[in-house]
Amino acid sequence: MKVAITYHEDFGRDGFSVLKERIRPSFEALMESGVVDGIDVQVFKPSPAPIELVRRAHTSSHMESMETDPYRDVAILSAGSVMMASELVATGQAESAFAYTGTAGHHASRGSAWGFCYFNDVAITILRLKELGLKRILIVDVDPHFGDGTRDFFGNDPDVFHINFHSGTGEKHDPAKNNYDIGLGFGASDEKFLGALRSSLELAKDFDFQIAFVIFGHDSHQDDYGGFNLTFDAYPRMAQMIKQTVGDKGLVYVLSGGSCVHVAKQVIPDVVRVLAGRWPS
């Protein structure tokens, strides 16, 4: 299979208020796009992430503070979606995957969380991937907000290569630890973003990773709430560039920020088309 989609209807029903409205319409648009054929592109229904892995990733005080949070269950289900998508890729059942979520993850640190995030879906999943024997991981965070939670988990781990785009200013690279922060400023255009993406992916070429994650926040679109000014044109180009760099290693897209329904309805099917090798359709 070329692309596995992991989706649960609870994401649109119980997801974080800002994020959830886009979920069902974008999934329906994806199903109507014709790209999901049940052979090359298939949909899977995730289960909640195993609680022992969530507990291993986060501190006991954070787990305690989440106990009565109304978004707790959908956040654990979101981590389960990322985990299922990644397992399908890591075991060779799918070349790539797109994981829907109901909450985001990249602002969730080990002991705290903010910004529509509760548990760090990718960090929890990496614990599972390590159980499967994977070690070297590339994370490309294209959400325009700084992925501080992901950095908290992996900032000192050179086996996780973290390219972190954000709408602040300046670039800060720490090659010894494989941390690359790329501030594009407020209102970055398609050309500015894609040029910086190309250069940063060059940096990752010599890093012998086994699987790659894209923290996919479409709040980077000019109509959405994040700090970039991207047009619809940027998303399939971004996906092609990343797909080319990843090659035959596994690639997992993880839905992150974004609230605009019309943006999600276009960019998610476009990305899946690229992953399926059906772009332009």
Ligand SMILES: [Zn+2]
């Ligand atoms: Zn964001």
